[in-house]
Amino acid sequence: MTQSTTTRRDPIEHSKDSMKSIQHTLCIAVLSLVLSVPSLAADKAAPSRKRAPATRDAKHAQTTEPLPGDAQLTDQVVYRVLLAEIALQRGDVNLASKIYSDLALLTRDPKILERTIEVAGHARRFDLALTAARLWLEVEPGSKRAQQILISAMILSNQLADLAPSLVRLLEKDQASLGENLLGLNRMFAQNPDRQAVFHLIDETCRPFIGLAEAHYAVAMAAGSAGENGRALSEIRRALELRPDWELAALLEAQILTRQSPSEAISSLQRFIAQHPKASDVKLSLARALIGEKRYAEAKHLFDELLVDYPDKPEIVYPAAILALQQNESALAETRFKHLVTLGIPDKSLAYYYLGQIAEADKRSAEALSYYAMVGAGEQFIPAHLRSARLLAEQGQLDLARVQLREVKGATPEDRIQLLIAEAGLLREAKQEQKAYNVLDEALTAQPEQADLLYETALLAEKLGLTDILESRLRKLIELRPESAQAYNALGYSYADRNIxxxxxxxxxxxxxxxxxxxxxxxxxxxxxxxxxxxxxxxxxxxxxxxxxxxxxxxxxxxxxxxxxxxxxxxxxxxxxxxxxxxxxxxxxxxxxxxxxx
Structure with a gap:
């Protein structure tokens, strides 16, 4: 037979927009030539504010040429900065990073060191970035910014083994934000593929702070990412002992448990809610987990409770509406979707699409068409136009339906193919098979190897008795797509149906x-x-x-x-x-x- 054709983040991804300095990466604001060169030139005119290039230690003296006089130094700096920036404009990041690296060793100027690190990071010369970061901290040992950049450079250089002491020192210097910064540790290493190394690093970093629930949370996250579920569970449970009402920890515990037993995860959430009945985030997570286990009645009860306390929270109203729709409670789903679009959510297209479906199923075609017209760009955009066209065709407005499909704005080339196939489908249902075939055959002439057009025109050719075209196009499709089950099936079925x-x-x-x-x-x-x-x-x-x-x-x-x-x-x-x-x-x-x- 042929075939017709904004929720809260999970704790493992938790981060706050206002993360403190420990979470900064190597990306720095560009040091403009207008700002950097005058600052060096100003030193010539104000000897009392000169920095320390003349006091370089012997190690750096071995790697750079003798320091020239002030005027000559300023000229060299200007020239080399210009040369490096021109190299950057021309896309030669390696040359730019080498020039800045030499200049950083020559001047030991913090601004040039910072620019060196940025350019070296862009060139993925993390060795140069690390050298410059270490020199910056040597020049300004009390600079918190220099410490941040050194840590970032070590992370990008994948030098995790020696990083814990630096992280501990930086954490200790910001006691006011210690808990928040501990929670941000895992985010710093999110892109590192060696999850075991990250786990050991965070474990070592958190030891001095083990009396804080946030430290146990950070270790639990790292352990879970490394597949150490036993350690992850013990750490997150210790965090909950220290902060029994901490919803974020309860959510992470459930997430870890889900990997081995969804029912155990549900039980852990239920225990937490029994002790903290106002824990809305945990209650919402439990409702979603119950839906995943098809325990719809229990989930509905939780959503009903949540909606009493939070009737205007989209992250609650939306899943509650979806659940009502799944349970065939169309009137309730419609009420909730209508409320959802009044809540100022950034994208209302999905809600309008579902409202259109509900109205269509209830034979309120005009209302359905109005909802589909409000669906904007996104996943539901093309389906909304397809449904609108079908409704128009069912109302006897086939020509208008075809015009609507052909005049969809913003459709991709792939979308255009699907819109043409939909137009042909409407013509076929109206018993206008020849017109349907002509629509697709014309498109196939322009794209002779387009798989969907080959398949659909073959099926229409069969309807018109054009068996040679049916066979040739399906065989071509099999040649182009040897793994297309539909092509083999259509050709085989056509023979079986004709008993040949x-x-x-x-x-x-x-x-x-x-x-x-x-x-x-x-x-x-x-x-x-x-x-x-x-x-x-x-x-x-x-x-x-x-x-x-x-x-x-x-x-x-x-x-x-x-x-x-x-x-x-x-x-x-x-x-x-x-x-x-x-x-x-x-x-x-x-x-x-x-x-x-x-």
Missing amino acids: RLTEALALIAKALKLAPEDPFILDSMGWVLYRQGDLAAALTYLEQAYARRDDPEVAAHMGEVLWKLGRIDEAQRTMREALKKHPANEALATAIKKFAP
């Missing part, structure tokens, strides 16, 4: 079934080709599997015919008549019933 080349048909459908063993349409095709070959028992087995997966009228027609041939007349009639009640306009079913009518 049945051996080849069986091979094609078997190939399709191997690629997509659960596809009900392919299972139906296999049943149909086996029926054509006279293997009625095997045919019925495949058809029953197909019908169990999809209540499709054509599958019901095939089952009815096979049952009739097996002498099971009552079952055949019952199967087809029950299907006809659900699909009264289906031609294949009506034809089968007429064929076997007494």
Whole structure:
């Protein structure tokens, strides 16, 4: 058979927008030439403010040329900065980073050191960045900024083994924000693939602060990311002992437990709520977990409680509306979606799309069309236009529906193909198969290897009796997409349906079934080709599997015919008549019933 065509972050990703300086990375504001060069030139005019290039130690003297006089130094600095910036403009980041690195060693100026680190980071010369960061801290040992940059350079250089002492010193210097900074540790190393190394580093860094719940939380996060679930659980439970009402820790505990047992995670959230019934974040997480386990009644009870306390929180209203929709409580879902769009959420398209679906299902076509028209750019944009066009066609406005599909603004080339296929579908349903074929064939002429167009035009060619075109296009599709189960199935089914080349048909459908063993349409095709070959028992087995997966009228027609041939007349009639009640306009079913009518 052929086939028709803003929630709260999880604790593991937790971060605050106002993270303190310990979370800064190597990215620094660009030091403009206008600001840096005059500051050096000003030193010439004000000897009392000169910095310390003349007091360099012997180590740096070995790596740079003798320091020239002030005027010569200023000229060299200006020249080298210009040279480095021109190299950057030309895309030669390696040359720029080398020039700045030499200049940093020459001047030991903090601004030039900072610019050196930035350029070296851009060039991914983390060795140069690390050298400059260490020199900066040597020049300004009390600079907190220099300490931050050194840590960042060590992180980017993947020198984690020696990093813990520097992190501890930096953490200790900001006692007022210690807890928050501990929570930010994992974010600093989020891009590092060596999760074990990160875990050991954070474990070592947090030891001096082990009396703080945030330290245990940080270790738990790192342990969980490294796959050390036992250690992660023990650490997060210690955090909860220190701060029993800490929702963030309760959420992380549940997240860790989910990896081994969703039911245990749910139990942990339930225990926390029993002790802290106003914990809204935990209650929301529990409601979502219950939905994941299909415990819808319990989830609905929680959402009802949450909505009493927080009727205007989109992160609660939206999932509550979705749950009502899943439970076929359309009126309740509609009320909640209508409320959602009044809450000032940045993107209302999804809510409008669901409101359109609800109105469409309730036969309120004009209302549905108005909702679909309000769906903006995004995942629902094209589906909303497709549904609008179908509604217009059902109202007898086929021409208007086609115009709407062709005039969608902002559609991608891939979207345009799907819109054309939808237009052809509307024409086919209106019994205008030739026009439908012409629409797609014209597009295929411009894109002769477009897979979807090859497939759809092949199916329409079959409807028009153009079997040569059907076969040639499906074979071309198989050549272009050798893993396309639908192409093998369509070609095999076309042979089986015409009762020709049945051996080849069986091979094609078997190939399709191997690629997509659960596809009900392919299972139906296999049943149909086996029926054509006279293997009625095997045919019925495949058809029953197909019908169990999809209540499709054509599958019901095939089952009815096979049952009739097996002498099971009552079952055949019952199967087809029950299907006809659900699909009264289906031609294949009506034809089968007429064929076997007494």
